[in-house]
Amino acid sequence: MAESTFHKLRDEIENGIVTGIFEPGERLDEAQLAARFGVSRTPIREALMQLSAIGLVEIRPRRGAVVVDPGPNRIFEMFEVMAELESMAGAFAARRHTEEDKTAILESHARCERSAASEDTDSYYYNNEVFHYAIYEASHSGFLAEQCVAMHRRLRPYRRLQLRVRNRMKVSFSEHAAIVEAILAGDAEAARSRLRDHVAVQGDRFSDLVSNLSKRESTGAGGQRR
Amino acid sequence: MAESTFHKLRDEIENGIVTGIFEPGERLDEAQLAARFGVSRTPIREALMQLSAIGLVEIRPRRGAVVVDPGPNRIFEMFEVMAELESMAGAFAARRHTEEDKTAILESHARCERSAASEDTDSYYYNNEVFHYAIYEASHSGFLAEQCVAMHRRLRPYRRLQLRVRNRMKVSFSEHAAIVEAILAGDAEAARSRLRDHVAVQGDRFSDLVSNLSKRESTGAGGQRR
DNA sequence: ATAATCGCTCTTGTATACAAAGAATTTGAC
DNA sequence: GTCAAATTCTTTGTATACAAGAGCGATTAT
Numbered sequence: 001m002a003e004s005t006f007h008k009l010r011d012e013i014e015n016g017i018v019t020g021i022f023e024p025g026e027r028l029d030e031a032q033l034a035a036r037f038g039v040s041r042t043p044i045r046e047a048l049m050q051l052s053a054i055g056l057v058e059i060r061p062r063r064g065a066v067v068v069d070p071g072p073n074r075i076f077e078m079f080e081v082m083a084e085l086e087s088m089a090g091a092f093a094a095r096r097h098t099e100e101d102k103t104a105i106l107e108s109h110a111r112c113e114r115s116a117a118s119e120d121t122d123s124y125y126y127n128n129e130v131f132h133y134a135i136y137e138a139s140h141s142g143f144l145a146e147q148c149v150a151m152h153r154r155l156r157p158y159r160r161l162q163l164r165v166r167n168r169m170k171v172s173f174s175e176h177a178a179i180v181e182a183i184l185a186g187d188a189e190a191a192r193s194r195l196r197d198h199v200a201v202q203g204d205r206f207s208d209l210v211s212n213l214s215k216r217e218s219t220g221a222g223g224q225r226r
Numbered sequence: 227m228a229e230s231t232f233h234k235l236r237d238e239i240e241n242g243i244v245t246g247i248f249e250p251g252e253r254l255d256e257a258q259l260a261a262r263f264g265v266s267r268t269p270i271r272e273a274l275m276q277l278s279a280i281g282l283v284e285i286r287p288r289r290g291a292v293v294v295d296p297g298p299n300r301i302f303e304m305f306e307v308m309a310e311l312e313s314m315a316g317a318f319a320a321r322r323h324t325e326e327d328k329t330a331i332l333e334s335h336a337r338c339e340r341s342a343a344s345e346d347t348d349s350y351y352y353n354n355e356v357f358h359y360a361i362y363e364a365s366h367s368g369f370l371a372e373q374c375v376a377m378h379r380r381l382r383p384y385r386r387l388q389l390r391v392r393n394r395m396k397v398s399f400s401e402h403a404a405i406v407e408a409i410l411a412g413d414a415e416a417a418r419s420r421l422r423d424h425v426a427v428q429g430d431r432f433s434d435l436v437s438n439l440s441k442r443e444s445t446g447a448g449g450q451r452r
Numbered sequence: 453a454t455a456a457t458c459g460c461t462c463t464t465g466t467a468t469a470c471a472a473a474g475a476a477t478t479t480g481a482c
Numbered sequence: 483g484t485c486a487a488a489t490t491c492t493t494t495g496t497a498t499a500c501a502a503g504a505g506c507g508a509t510t511a512t
Contacts (some may be wrong), residue, residue: 053279
């Protein structure tokens with residue numbers, strides 16, 4: 001479909017940030033990136049502009065672009081907002097889901113079950129994503145779904161760490177089950193609170209992780225604000 | 227502060243869209259904009275890239291940029307999400323506001339009162355904005371505040387219409403009073419529900435407006451989706 | 453020896469030039 | 483006269499060139 005270069009570059013760099021190829025705080029040299037991708041600086045800049053508008057990179061005038069380092073506190077805040085949006089989508093889904101939505105939710109839920117049973121974290125990670133997307137769709141609010149997807153993407157790197165934690169996958173799956181039940185029963189408030197907890201707990205776990213880390217290595221590095 | 231050209235251009239064009247100088251659906255010709263602002267196409271493109279990432283304009287490959295026309299339904303969805311975010315900020319503010327937050331909220335509230343008393347819609351519009359921003363700040367969640375501000379900006383054009391409606395300004399102010407009361411009393415749930423209604427009602431009113439319009443002029447023009 | 457200032461280099465920001473893809477118009481054929 | 487096809491013209495997308503500011507280092511003066 002004739003995607004323009006800057007569009008591909010945007011995804012490429014975004015992916016690089018999300019997967020950690022470009023680390024938080026790292027300077028993104030335009031010429032360097034241009035050489036790396038075999039293009040001129042122009043489309044690189046355009047890609048960086050888009051990423052800066054999303055909030056993934058920061059462009060300081062005359063001083064170049066750096067990968068934004070949200071800092072533990074802000075990441076926690078992001079999980080809080082995500083929890084609220086997701087729970088909203090769940091509440092809508094409970095009231096508005098169609099038969100197709102139901103099938104999609106149940107199917108992705110079943111896939112999660114298989115992944116959890118076989119202890120396959122990578123596969124669970126992927127199916128979990130599909131499951132949540134199915135809920136966004138079922139909310140029948142295009143805008144809300146977009147916001148959820150955007151947040152989901154931004155938080156991806158921080159969520160990925162979590163499945164490694166002992167038993168998290170199975171606990172996550174049982175939470176899913178409760179969510180599915182509430183949605184299919186049309187119980188909007190139950191869906192809302194269960195989804196809120198399901199997502200918010202990830203923020204909590206992230207905080208735990210960080211505080212453990214900072215206890216061990218007591219260097220004050222990082223991007224805290226408060 | 228040495229703001230780079232593209233940054234100023236971004237604000238300029240964004241403002242143009244919000245104030246209706248560039249209408250929804252309008253094509254944004256790069257050369258034309260460049261001439262208009264007395265710059266080359268490069269910074270114009272960079273500004274457009276940023277606006278497209280925010281969702282204000284759409285860039286179709288090889289076919290130029292157009293001002294996004296969300297369509298009534300999507301605008302309503304945006305108000306729904308906005309209501310949820312604002313109510314969240316209100317709940318946080320109730321629990322976490324400091325003395326300075328309290329002063330800021332009360333002061334902007336008082337300004338709103340004066341504007342409402344003198345029936346000055348323009349001034350009320352501005353002070354209302356300050357009032358809401360004060361709540362965002364009081365939430366003490368930097369990320370949430372940013373999201374709220376972004377949504378607030380995007381919905382500005384559709385909110386502006388509403389104050390013209392008979393008595394809306396005074397009703398709005400009395401809603402503010404109830405919200406202030408809940409926040410200062412530390413009642414998070416009351417703050418949440420009151421703010422949710424306060425914002426959601428704007429979506430409702432917008433819907434009413436649209437359905438009235440489409441009843442009158444039954445031409446099917448516009449960007450409806452569903 | 454240390455600190456401050458001057459100058460050089462490296463990088464960003466903007467303009468321009470060039471190539472390719474669409475859109476529109478004109479011409480030709482039926 | 484109308485429709486279709488081809489050519490031209492407009493506009494986007496990318497590369498390159500040029501200007502200006504920020505960082506870094508060296509040199510000099512105290």
